[in-house]
Amino acid sequence: MATETIGFDPRPSVGRSVAEAVVFSSLLAAAVGASLVAVTERALYQRNSLVPTLIVVCGTLVIYNIDRLRDRHRDRHTAPRRTVFVDRHATALFAL
Numbered sequence: 001m002a003t004e005t006i007g008f009d010p011r012p013s014v015g016r017s018v019a020e021a022v023v024f025s026s027l028l029a030a031a032v033g034a035s036l037v038a039v040t041e042r043a044l045y046q047r048n049s050l051v052p053t054l055i056v057v058c059g060t061l062v063i064y065n066i067d068r069l070r071d072r073h074r075d076r077h078t079a080p081r082r083t084v085f086v087d088r089h090a091t092a093l094f095a096l
Helices: 014-024 027-045 050-070 072-078 080-088 090-095
Strands: none
Touching: 014 027, 014 080, 027 050, 050 072, 050 080, 050 090, 072 080, 080 090
């Protein structure tokens, strides 16, 4: 298996598990997008509507997670740690 050859333990520690969940599940990208929308909306309109922010979060999660699931075969060679995470949590990523 490719993960054995690059020298990392596929069973991460709790801290590493949380960090990988945030990065590999696209929660980080969704949070960045949401914060940019919220700041821009506040700067331009002086109101805080959750609708645009939720649209960005949901859209980001759907697009990135479908991409992660679809490209597992290619990512196995270029991003093996992410592939292990995606394989382990494929059902949850699909549900997001």
